[in-house]
Amino acid sequence: MKFEGSSVVITGAGSGIGAALARRAAKAGAKVCVSDLDAAKAKAVADEIGGIAVACDVRDEAQVQALIAQASEALGDVDIYVSNAGLGRGDPSHAASQSNADWTLNWQVHVMSHVYAARALLPMMMERGSGHLVNVASAAGLLSQIGDAAYSATKHAAVSFAESLAISHGGDGIGVSVVCPQYVATPLLGLSDEDAREGLLTADDVAEAILLGVEANQFLILSHPQVQGYAIHRAKDHDRWITGMQMLRGKALDTFGAVDVANFYKLV
Template sequence: MNLTDRVAVITGGAGGIGAALARRFAAEGAAALVLADLDGDAAAEVAEAVGPLAHGVALDVTDEAQVRALVADTERRYGRIDVFCANAGVATGGGVEVDNAGWERAWQVNVLSHVYAARAVLPAMLARGGGYLLHTCSAAGMLTAVGDAPYSVTKHAAVGFAEWLSVTYRDQGVRVSALCPQGVDTPMLADGLAAGHLGARVIAASGPVLSPDEVAAAAVAGMAEERFLILPHPEVADYARRRAEDPDGWQSGLRKLVRRLRQSPAEPPPPAATP
């Protein structure tokens, strides 16, 4: 998809990958950008920095009525939605001990928010015979998020849902991509490192930590080629092959990494990446 003159909605648009997508879409010539976030004021600040084509709104992606209202308002204002980026996500930093409320929130934000968005935007996209769904799913959805059971499980579900959408609707003109980065210099990773969460330490030790702008550039390149899997960290494809070909060996390697990290003191968060 060429983003010139496109209308896009981006959830989780107040920072991190969402804000970077907004900046990149604007640079690509988008016609209008709606940045939605639970923190509406922060989304508005990002929109102001992006320029007059963008505006920020408050949105709880776990509330389907709010998602439907946002889609309807955007379609009334601009006539259509060409791209919907379901980008909001949450991590827990915990395992089976995470309480039911934590599991439910991960399920609501990381999976059901994608379902709500698809339900809301698909009718008009199918009627027009075109549209694009970009789902931020994480490499955790292809591999595993060591140290964060709810994140790992829900990101696998997010990839599965995106694949189902692609298989079901591509022949009707709707393209779907699953954006699956590994380590990204966002508050989610920084907070996890500061708290000493094992999962964040594994991510930081497993490869380069990209800036959000690098991830956004990879997303735009992948969308231009209409690829289903967009991997800002190309090595994730190799990891996935190794995992599929030798699951026992793959798990053994991860356990060795975990043992090494547990035997060493947690390091401070890395410096912020330069965009």
């Protein structure tokens, strides 16, 4: 689906990948609704690109429904919905050490937000036979993120749900994409564009990959192509892959003295 002339909603768009994609979409000729938990950040990006801003807590199904209703009223039927909001807390100690509240938060933001959007949009998209759902997951959804079990588990679930959407509704004329970036210089890692280097992309790099992938009706969008190779190695010999990940974890401990998610990009 082309962005030009389309009505586009992007969650988590007050900064990072979401903001970069909002700018890219507007430049491509889309009508953009910028949504974020932080209303001021959403408004700043929307004002910059000539879009509209709607504050939304994607953990709340009623707020997701209201977001879609407001965007539809202002911009027309939603053609492309990018479910991008995300977070990362990290394991305090062992792999099951995050609190129930943090596990629930990860589940709500990384999985149920996609479900809520699809539940609201699918009937309308099926009726008109068009539309595109974009779920932003992570390379952790194909591999794993050392030091954040809740993040990895819920990103795997996000990939699986996107597969279900594509399998069930490709015949209805609905496109589905799942985005699985590796390390990106965004506020999630406490980084900015100035920190980008080989293997650590800017948010705009990922936004460009999303735009091109959606317009090509691509299901799996890999801004970091090397992730495909890692996933193939994992599938071919899972035991060997686990051993390699254990070694990488050990390297992180030796290098940084701790398993710090924000520093892993320096090792890959």
